[in-house]
Amino acid sequence: MEKKKVLIVDDQNGIRILLMEVFNSEGYSTYQAANGKIALEIVAQEVPDLVLLDMKIPGMDGLEILKHIKQMNPDIKVIMMTAYGELDMIKEATDLGALMHFTKPFDIDEMRVAVNSHLKGNTADRLS
Template sequence: MDEKKVLIVDDQNGIRILLMEVFSSEGYMTFQAPNGKIALEIVRAESPDLVLLDMKIPGMDGLEILKHIKEANPEIKVIMMTAYGELDMIKEATELGALMHFTKPFDIDEIRTAVNMHLKGGAVL
């Protein structure tokens, strides 16, 4: 069984470290990127199974990164992380192929459960 790859894209270092710890402990191979440019380099090099993508990133924003991810590989699953009140962007993200979103501050267990559900095929362990 191949190790599933999770890429965390957020400009906040603390959030990246937290999520990397959570998903490493779940047995995923984790990657992180502070911006869109690095995120897309990782997408092309590693083809992650799932990307946790922050909506508000300086430079290339989450929607733009999402478009590029889906162009690079439509199979990659994307879950958005948003600040409160970005509903119009969430709607657009869904239309672009994001699976779901979590509003910050999010519940780590909810994100863990969602990622496991999408990557382990809904199998309840």
């Protein structure tokens, strides 16, 4: 079976490295992007199953990136990461199709459980 692909989009290198280590060890193929342009190139080339997307990224912000991802492929799952209590942005992200969000500093185990449940959960929801 082909490995599921996780794309991590965050302008903070430390967070990208941490999340890549975690999800590599969970058996996923991981990709990383520091900005929206690179993220969308990876989405186009690799078609990740799930994107961990930081809300605050210089240049193209998380909501804009989310819109582009969903336009390119509505089946890609997106989990937002935010450092602030931006409830209006979180609501907009949910309206745009984000599954959920984590507030930084997030609990890495909670995030791992969430990603696993979305990627290793039943595949029936994909067939509908």
